[in-house]
Amino acid sequence: MFATLNLSESEDTNLTSADTQMLLERHRPIKIGIISVLGAMITLGNIAVIMVISSSVSGWSRNSRYFLLSLTGADSAFGLIITPLNLCVSLAKDYSEGPDSLCHIVAFFNATIYSTCMYTLATISLERYIAVFYPLKYSSLMTRRRTLFLIAFAWCFPPFLLVPISFPNGIIEVHFSTASLVCNPSYSTNVVYTLTLTCLIFFPCSIIMTCANLRLWFAAKRQRVKMRAQHLGRHNRPDVASRVLVPVMTVYYTCWTPCMAAIIYNAISGNRVPEWMEFLVVWLPTSNGFLNCIFYFWINRSFRRKFCLLFQRLCLTLCPDLATALGCTASSQPVVWDNNNTFQERCSSVSSTCTLITLASDTPF
Structure with a gap:
């Protein structure tokens, strides 16, 4: 995604290129502001997630917490590594400068973290699929060793594939993009x-996520129809499967498909x-x-309750007067969980799976 200027172009074309460069320079502060806000949102959101899942959350097994910690680590890298690295490059890099070793390293980290995130989402979908369709075999299929192997694969295989990007004068060139302010x-x-x-x-990650979530969605639909036929559910019960699974897949394809399409377009046509x-x-x-x-944490009711509890404790510790004014009170009583809800939560790994089992619950997710 790098365009070199043709020195043999006419004077009008050179003038147009100069105007384009001035426009890019004018847009640079806006883009830096957007990137900074995005990085702050990602960092704060994942700090809250780490605070909760580092402690015990009702209904989340040990394997589930491993996968979710892996996802949180990959997401946190967006805010802690991707954003600062590219901001530093965009501030230090001049439009007239060409490729260098730093650009190759930054591009390698960008591609590695992006790929790790996709592999982690795919492993979560696979684990969720096994938890729902093979609940009796889950312990034997998803052992601690296999869980750690899948997580290690999601983190180690992308660097192995992408290491050629880190070498200057290697098999692929890397340039600083004046449009996206990253080394591409x-x-x-x-x-x-x-x-x-x-x-x-x-494509493998997308296939795994699509197939697993479609199977889960169809299973939830069949269960919902069956319960309606047996008059076990209320007519006004929300379609929780569509409310969770559909947004998860919609957000995934919305975020990743345009980027992949632009990469393929640039590779085949040479244009940006x-x-x-x-x-x-x-x-x-x-x-x-x-x-x-x-979609993987805040929709989960157990996660929200645990976050509210930790937030109250934090407020009482740091600002007791403000916490009292806001109505936060210390309570030594343990949280009481409904037995039916606890069983349903334990049957799955994350919120979108929980909804498949909680269709008979009187309390919506």
Whole structure:
């Protein structure tokens, strides 16, 4: 996604290029502000998630917490690594400068964290699928060793695939993009390698997530129809499966598909998309690090209750007067959980799976 100026162009074309560069320079503060706000949102959201899942949450097994911690780590890297690295490069890099070693390193970290996030989402969908469709075999299928192996694979396999990007004068070129303010590989310089990456990262993860969540969605629909036929459910019961599974997949494809399409387009045609479209498709996957906090954690009722409890304790510790004014009170009584709800929560790993089992519950998710 890098465009070099043709020195043999006419004077009018050179004037147009100069105007374009001035426009890019004018847009740079706006883009830096957007990136900074996005990084802050991702960091704060995942700090809250880490606070909760580092302690015990009702209904979340040990394996589930491992997978969710892995997802939180990948999402946190968006705010703690991706955003600061690219902001530093965008502030220090001049438009006239070409590729360098720093750009290769930054591009390697960008691609690695993006890929790790996709692999982690795929492993969560796989674990969720096994938890619902093979509950009696779950302990034997998802042992602690296999869980850690899947997590290690999600973190170690992407660097192995993407390590050629980190070498200057390697198999693919890397340039600083004036539109997206990141160091992007020039995918057209090695079409075979680019298509290989998409076939080994994006498409397998998308297939696993789509198949697993579709099976879960159809199972929830069949269960809902069956319960209606037996008059076990209320007619006004919300369609919780669609309320959770559909947004999860919609957000995934909305965040990742445009970026992958732009990569394939650049690799095949050698052209890049317009300025703001490039900025959007490059940074849109990063926003998935914040949206995951909502769809994989905040929708879960156990997570919300535990967060409120920790927030009250924190307020009472740091600002007791303010906490009292806000109505926060210390309570030594343990949280009482409904037995039916506890069983339903334990049957799954994350909120979107819990809803498949809680269709008979009187209290919506």
